[in-house]
Amino acid sequence: MKSLVKDKPAPGLAFLDQPVPQIKPDEVLIKINKTGICGTDIHIYAWDEWAASTVPTPMIIGHEYAGEIVEIGSNVHHLSVGQRVSGEGHVIGHKSRASRGGRFHLDPDTKGIGVNMPGAFAQYLALPAFNAIPLPDAIDDEIGAILDPLGNAVHTALSFDLVGEDVLITGAGPIGIMAGAVARHVGARHVVITDVNPVRLQLAAQVADVVPVDVAREDLRSVMDRLGLKEGFDVGLEMSGSAAAFEQMIDSLVMGGKIAMLGIPPQKMPVDWTRIVFRMLTIKGIYGREMFETWHKMLAMLESGLDVRKVITHRLPVSDYLQGFETMQNGNSGKIVLDWRG
Ligand code: NAD
Ligand code: ZN
Numbered sequence: 380m381k382s383l384v385k386d387k388p389a390p391g392l393a394f395l396d397q398p399v400p401q402i403k404p405d406e407v408l409i410k411i412n413k414t415g416i417c418g419t420d421i422h423i424y425a426w427d428e429w430a431a432s433t434v435p436t437p438m439i440i441g442h443e444y445a446g447e448i449v450e451i452g453s454n455v456h457h458l459s460v461g462q463r464v465s466g467e468g469h470v471i472g473h474k475s476r477a478s479r480g481g482r483f484h485l486d487p488d489t490k491g492i493g494v495n496m497p498g499a500f501a502q503y504l505a506l507p508a509f510n511a512i513p514l515p516d517a518i519d520d521e522i523g524a525i526l527d528p529l530g531n532a533v534h535t536a537l538s539f540d541l542v543g544e545d546v547l548i549t550g551a552g553p554i555g556i557m558a559g560a561v562a563r564h565v566g567a568r569h570v571v572i573t574d575v576n577p578v579r580l581q582l583a584a585q586v587a588d589v590v591p592v593d594v595a596r597e598d599l600r601s602v603m604d605r606l607g608l609k610e611g612f613d614v615g616l617e618m619s620g621s622a623a624a625f626e627q628m629i630d631s632l633v634m635g636g637k638i639a640m641l642g643i644p645p646q647k648m649p650v651d652w653t654r655i656v657f658r659m660l661t662i663k664g665i666y667g668r669e670m671f672e673t674w675h676k677m678l679a680m681l682e683s684g685l686d687v688r689k690v691i692t693h694r695l696p697v698s699d700y701l702q703g704f705e706t707m708q709n710g711n712s713g714k715i716v717l718d719w720r721g
Contacts, residue, residue: 381719382501383700386437390426394700397439400497400505407458407511408450409466409504413524414697415443416707416715418552419494424704434494441500442468442493445514445523446719455508465523467510467674468492468499469667483670500697502719512674517682521691521716525553526677528714529687530668531641532557532618533677538639538663539614542566547612549628550619550642551579551591553714557687558616560587564685567614569606573599573624578711586689586713594624599631611636622648634658641665690714696721 386393402408423430423440434440448462458464471478472488492498492506514523536558546567548555551574562570570589574580580591592602603611611633617625620642628638629651638660655662668674681687692713695703703715 380502444499549624555618
């Protein structure tokens with residue numbers, strides 16, 4: 380089968396022919412139709428410090444996908460051949476207290492497909508049946524291929540009650556933009572999204588009813604004044620990983636405001652804790668999805684009018700993967716979906 384492989388510990392990727400995986404009794408074999416390129420894949424492609432210390436080689440990368448079940452293991456009874464699926468990309472252990480208590484997303488033994496076990500950038504993927512998520516007819520394969528990052532956005536946005544609240548999102552990458560759409564869908568009042576990249580801010584305004592602010596050129600305070608946000612935003616969703624953005628967020632929240640942090644700072648980030656203490660802010664770290672609860676809410680919202688399709692800006696055959704990775708790396712795209720069929 381065709382597959383995109385990190386074949387050696389160096390920048391780049393190889394497009395290789397690999398054997399189709401053999402499934403275990405509790406797994407399903409998925410024929411991949413479409414995949415999304417994630418920021419994580421770009422880190423692995425570029426082979427930065429994080430990738431070099433995390434990803435063993437050779438490794439088939441990729442964890443955002445939609446496809447069709449073509450084979451089921453002998454222990455699998457709740458899925459069938461022919462079903463369209465996406466799937467949770469974190470494969471949990473079953474030993475920890477958190478896992479046995481049903482808090483799957485907190486299991487410390489979790490492995491990531493396409494990071495430390497074979498991934499989805501291939502014509503076939505062997506996946507634990509537990510992780511497979513059947514797709515409703517209303518959700519086509521290209522939306523199926525971006526459910527993983529939409530799940531990050533949903534997990535972050537639903538961390539705090541947003542009904543009637545004013546929300547600041549820092550970072551208009553694909554996840555920040557989708558979080559803006561989710562915040563509006565669940566009833567936030569004003570949703571302001573900041574970035575320093577005008578292309579991304581323009582895309583944000585096309586995808587969702589949000590107020591884009593280029594903080595390199597505009598003063599966030601004056602935007603808040605215009606919107607009547609005298610005391611500040613109630614909730615902040617940090618989706619940039621930028622220290623400057625985090626500092627601006629702390630400055631812009633109400634007393635007792637809440638922050639959900641998804642963005643990953645590239646290095647240790649200095650934080651003014653005194654302001655956090657005296658402003659009595661709550662900060663919650665977010666990793667991945669709250670597994671199947673997030674998947675449920677996400678599919679339910681997509682079936683009840685949440686529309687994030689415009690965040691997909693590029694659709695390419697997998698043979699053009701290099702163009703996809705380069706475009707994603709230069710930051711002037713939304714989601715890029717690769718087609719594995721044919
Ligand atoms: P991305 O890199 O595409 O987007 C980040 C955006 O932040 C960019 O558009 C960038 O221009 C913008 N930015 C930079 N400086 C800024 C500033 N001062 N103010 C406002 N915006 C600024 O990332 P993404 O794929 O949308 O993911 C969002 C973040 O979440 C990244 O940091 C990513 O590493 C992280 N992430 C975390 C998890 C998790 O499980 N915690 C999962 C996926 C992604
Ligand atoms: Zn991803």
